[in-house]
Amino acid sequence: GAVVSQHPSWVICKSGTSVKIECRSLDFQATTMFWYRQFPKQSLMLMATSNEGSKATYEQGVEKDKFLINHASLTLSTLTVTSAHPEDSSFYICSARVGRGPLAKNIQYFGAGTRLSVL
Amino acid sequence: AQSVTQLDSHVSVSEGTPVLLRCNYSSSYSPSLFWYVQHPNKGLQLLLKYTSAATLVKGINGFEAEFKKSETSFHLTKPSAHMSDAAEYFCVVSAQNQGGKLIFGQGTELSVKP
Numbered sequence: 001g002a003v004v005s006q007h008p009s010w011v012i013c014k015s016g017t018s019v020k021i022e023c024r025s026l027d028f029q030a031t032t033m034f035w036y037r038q039f040p041k042q043s044l045m046l047m048a049t050s051n052e053g054s055k056a057t058y059e060q061g062v063e064k065d066k067f068l069i070n071h072a073s074l075t076l077s078t079l080t081v082t083s084a085h086p087e088d089s090s091f092y093i094c095s096a097r098v099g100r101g102p103l104a105k106n107i108q109y110f111g112a113g114t115r116l117s118v119l
Numbered sequence: 120a121q122s123v124t125q126l127d128s129h130v131s132v133s134e135g136t137p138v139l140l141r142c143n144y145s146s147s148y149s150p151s152l153f154w155y156v157q158h159p160n161k162g163l164q165l166l167l168k169y170t171s172a173a174t175l176v177k178g179i180n181g182f183e184a185e186f187k188k189s190e191t192s193f194h195l196t197k198p199s200a201h202m203s204d205a206a207e208y209f210c211v212v213s214a215q216n217q218g219g220k221l222i223f224g225q226g227t228e229l230s231v232k233p
Contacts (some may be wrong), residue, residue: 032219043223044163044211091185097219104168106151106219110162117206 006111023094030096125224142210
């Protein structure tokens with residue numbers, strides 16, 4: 001149990017276009033999802049916390065209008081990188097925390113990540 | 120504020136020898152601590168979690184970690200390394216009263232030589 005699916009796994013886009021990344025909890029309900037960014041050989045940097053049915057909470061220094069987050073259901077959160085530029089190229093990882101039920105132990109389950117390359 | 124420090128950025132061992140990945144934490148309360156593993160270009164997989172129950176925590180794939188409050192440490196060990204253990208390992212602490220936010224260490228890259 002506790003599988004998180006992230007799609008796409010790899011995307012290449014032209015500068016100025018927008019890219020949407022999906023994060024789904026397949027076998028549990030996730031009231032809270034998290035979006036991270038990871039640069040090569042570095043640790044994960046939390047970008048924002050996404051709560052179902054409410055606005056995301058962004059970390060300091062993360063542009064809300066640049067990285068749009070929507071958490072419309074208990075199993076889906078999306079991150080849209082708007083008007084992407086080469087400096088947005090990175091590895092983006094989502095995680096989901098079980099909100100209720102026997103798996104509700106404050107554990108985050110991670111997706112496999114999305115590698116974004118902006119040309 | 121909570122923080123974790125992974126003392127080694129890179130550890131290299133031979134297959135079949137013990138693994139020790141070191142982690143020290145800083146917390147003003149009894150923390151929740153985790154070890155996650157990340158294989159290249161993959162997401163993170165939970166190895167084990169400490170939540171103030173038994174101080175010796177057993178995880179998946181033969182890994183275990185011991186919580187030592189007096190030393191503020193949570194080192195990860197495995198008796199015998201396997202080639203498939205080569206990956207990046209993250210020591211993580213859960214931030215208090217921040218909605219489950221995790222604070223990551225800088226990571227330790229484990230290499231396993233044949």
